[in-house]
Amino acid sequence: MRTVHLEAEDDFDGWRDAARALVTERVPAERVVWQVGERPTDLFSGERIAATHAKPFGVPRHFVSLARQAIRHSTPERFALLYALLLRVLENPHRLGDRADPRIHRIERLAHAVGHDIHKMQAFVRFRKVSDGDRERFVAWFEPEHHILRANARFFIKRFTNMRWSILTPRGSMHWDGESLSEGPPSQRRDAPHDDQVETVWKAYYAAIFNPARLMKKAMMKEMPRKYWQNMPETALIPALIAGAYEREQRMIEQARLTLPVFSPEQAPDERENERENGRRAQ
Amino acid sequence: MAQLDTTEKLTILADAAKYDASCSSSGGKKRDSRGGKGMGSTTGGGICHAYAPDGRCISLLKILLTNSCIFDCHYCINRKSSNVRRARFTAKEVVDLTLDFYSRNYIEGLFLSSGIIHTPNYTMEQIVEVARSLREDHDFRGYIHLKTIPDADPELVAQAGRHADRVSINVELPTASGLRKLAPEKSETRIEGAMGTMRTAIEDGADARRRYRSAPRFAPAGQSTQMIIGADAATDRDIVARAATLYSRFALRRVYYSAFSPIPHASAVLPLKRPPLMREHRLYQSDWMVRFYSYTPDEVGAAVDPETGMLPLDIDPKLAWALRFREHFPVDVNRAPREALLRVPGLGPKAVRAILTARRWRRLRMEDIARLTVSVKKLRLFIITDDWKPVMLADRADLRTLAAPKAVQFELFAA
Structure with a gap:
């Protein structure tokens, strides 16, 4: 058995160096144990392997971007899966396009899940303003599913270059002072500020932009699953908005019905559809 | 005020x-x-x-x-x-x-x-x-x-x-x-x-x-x-x-x-x-x-009900088009060009791209298609794979029933 020690959960460079050495020595995938930090993962792990000066070899560019993304996934198998895929790709580089292949498909799925997590972090991080000496700092608490904090640093730096901010997560933290980025240890929710007065205004907006006549809870849940809710202040309003929606809509309709004459018969073509829709909404 | x-x-x-x-x-x-x-x-x-x-x-x-x-x-x-x-x-x-x-x-x-x-x-x-x-x-x-x-x-x-x-x-x-x-x-x-x-x-x-x-x-x-x-x-x-x-x-x-x-x-x-x-x-x-x-917009127009001028509500317009123009189906996923694959109800542009690449490497079977798409349930009525041919399906009067999602799925808009 060979054991590879990687420096971090998203240590792509470490994985690549080790994989290069292993390929040169023709070590089969099942003979390698991948380990992050010094935590032992295999009692019987044998000699250690460090990055050697193996000769670089070419792989398709798509493999590199795929591997870089998939390595951020939280499944412990990812390093081994990628190494096995690498061996396969070296046999036939073009084969990587075959997403019907179960092994390639699996890696594509990992990379896709990571991409999704990265995107949701960009969307759902909520900063709270605190005063930090005589200047302000924006601090957010976020719980990513995968190892994506570092991958998202660039996005937040480019967007908020001229602000001082920190993003705290259970997997680590990062801090931007307007000029440079520093990394910190894992944090806890209580390390983040508890309030921001602008949240009241934001919640008022969230409630007002919702159209009760279009209630579609499933569509909302699909895009914004409950696991994200606890770090988003506006989601506290959702139960009440949903509970009041039907009544608000009926009130609008009733109010109009009482005060206005019946609308013109020209609208008849829509009636058929109206009935069908009402039928679907019966419960 | x-x-x-x-x-x-x-x-x-x-x-x-x-x-x-x-x-x-x-x-x-x-x-x-x-x-x-x-x-x-x-x-x-x-x-x-x-x-x-x-x-x-x-x-x-x-x-x-x-x-x-x-x-x-x-x-x-x-x-x-x-x-x-x-x-x-x-x-x-x-x-x-x-x-x-x-x-x-x-x-x-x-x-x-x-x-x-x-x-x-x-x-x-x-x-x-x-x-x-x-x-x-x-x-x-x-x-x-x-x-x-x-x-x-x-x-x-x-x-x-x-x-x-x-x-x-x-x-x-x-x-x-x-x-x-x-x-x-x-x-x-x-x-x-x-x-x-x-x-x-x-x-x-x-x-x-x-x-x-x-x-x-x-x-x-x-x-x-x-x-x-x-x-x-x-x-x-x-x-x-x-x-x-x-x-x-x-x-x-x-x-x-x-x-x-x-x-x-x-x-x-x-x-x-x-x-x-x-x-x-x-x-x-x-x-x-x-x-x-x-x-083309005219083709989409051909999916509406000729009498009312309306698109069906119970099925999507792409499926409606396919049911009206059945002579275009089934489509052989191992041979058909991109344009024909795009017209298969249930195949999106991403899946079509994946099919086109994957078929350079293998003859596609239904299980392969399943891996490249969200669901083959509707799809299978309109495609031919190496191990599947929807015999007679195109002539069946109940094709619409088979292809349409179950009524409960329309609770999309329910609370």
């Missing part, structure tokens, strides 16, 4: 803006706040920062500058004769709100529209001032979408285009007769004239940028429009045809559909009923067919 505070105004002016369907922040050129003084970036893809319980994406701070209006359009909550509560933001209030929200990562930017007060030019000046201040005073580099006013001075509209990523003018209703009846003060000629002018300005701007890198950007995310569905008697056939004309005449990025929704203080001439959400959804799907699946 007592002075309203910002939160109260926001409640009124966001409520007044929510009937505009678009909240898109996509299509802009990439830029960011490095090397600047302010905040903001656009990624090109757009980000939804939250979802309301109506399932709609919240990407932008979408508000009106004021909901007072000198027009009296029947479908509009802000029309002159409505007794809705009125409010008005100052330019500074909108700028501050945008920056406060943006710095907390609540939004991608601002979508600003307004009721018409005093004159179209006066209103347009106010809208432009907000965008100018964000860009020039605060070096804001997030997304800005401005609603422009058809009758405003072209110079003001040009200023709007220089500050905004996207500009839009709503055609409001799918037919000219609907517009005459429901928005008597608006004119199709003036709306379309303004859209034509905008198209020229956007194209000139892009052309100038190609030649001189220092030329100012002009609405790099293009222009869009919106029409209200279900407030007039237009059929889906009318709407699909109108959208096609708009796309080609004005080079629009998007045509949005907004199901007419009951509003407080509704006008007497409009239907008092639930908004036709499923109809709106089917129209968006028909829009997708043209934009991503290379159907």
Whole structure:
């Protein structure tokens, strides 16, 4: 058995160096144990392997971007899966396009899940303003599913270059002072500020932009699953908005019905559809 | 009237803006706040920062500058004769709100529209001032979408285009007769004239940028429009045809559909009923067919019920087309060209791309197709794989029943 020690959960460079050495020595995938930090993962792990000066070899560019993304996934198998895929790709580089292949498909799925997590972090991080000496700092608490904090640093730096901010997560933290980025240890929710007065205004907006006549809870849940809710202040309003929606809509309709004459018969073509829709909404 | 505070105004002016369907922040050129003084970036893809319980994406701070209006359009909550509560933001209030929200990562930017007060030019000046201040005073580099006013001075509209990523003018209703009846003060000629002018300005701007890198950007995310569905008697056939004309005449990025929704203080001439959400959804799907699946608008038109002119509500228009033109199916996934694969109900552009690449390496079986798609349930009726051939299926009278999703799935809109 060979054991590879990687420096971090998203240590792509470490994985690549080790994989290069292993390929040169023709070590089969099942003979390698991948380990992050010094935590032992295999009692019987044998000699250690460090990055050697193996000769670089070419792989398709798509493999590199795929591997870089998939390595951020939280499944412990990812390093081994990628190494096995690498061996396969070296046999036939073009084969990587075959997403019907179960092994390639699996890696594509990992990379896709990571991409999704990265995107949701960009969307759902909520900063709270605190005063930090005589200047302000924006601090957010976020719980990513995968190892994506570092991958998202660039996005937040480019967007908020001229602000001082920190993003705290259970997997680590990062801090931007307007000029440079520093990394910190894992944090806890209580390390983040508890309030921001602008949240009241934001919640008022969230409630007002919702159209009760279009209630579609499933569509909302699909895009914004409950696991994200606890770090988003506006989601506290959702139960009440949903509970009041039907009544608000009926009130609008009733109010109009009482005060206005019946609308013109020209609208008849829509009636058929109206009935069908009402039928679907019966419960 | 007592002075309203910002939160109260926001409640009124966001409520007044929510009937505009678009909240898109996509299509802009990439830029960011490095090397600047302010905040903001656009990624090109757009980000939804939250979802309301109506399932709609919240990407932008979408508000009106004021909901007072000198027009009296029947479908509009802000029309002159409505007794809705009125409010008005100052330019500074909108700028501050945008920056406060943006710095907390609540939004991608601002979508600003307004009721018409005093004159179209006066209103347009106010809208432009907000965008100018964000860009020039605060070096804001997030997304800005401005609603422009058809009758405003072209110079003001040009200023709007220089500050905004996207500009839009709503055609409001799918037919000219609907517009005459429901928005008597608006004119199709003036709306379309303004859209034509905008198209020229956007194209000139892009052309100038190609030649001189220092030329100012002009609405790099293009222009869009919106029409209200279900407030007039237009059929889906009318709407699909109108959208096609708009796309080609004005080079629009998007045509949005907004199901007419009951509003407080509704006008007497409009239907008092639930908004036709499923109809709106089917129209968006028909829009997708043209934009991503290379159907011509006429082909989409052929999917409507010939008598009523409406798209079916129980099945999507692509499936409706396939059921009507069965001679095109089944399609052999191991041999068919891209265009034929794109017409298979249940195959999207991504799956088609994956099939085309994968089949260079293997003869595709149903299990392979299952890995490349979300579900093969509907799909299998329309394709041939190495181990599957839907014998006789194309002639079956109950094909529609087999292919249509089960009725319970239509609870999509239930709470």
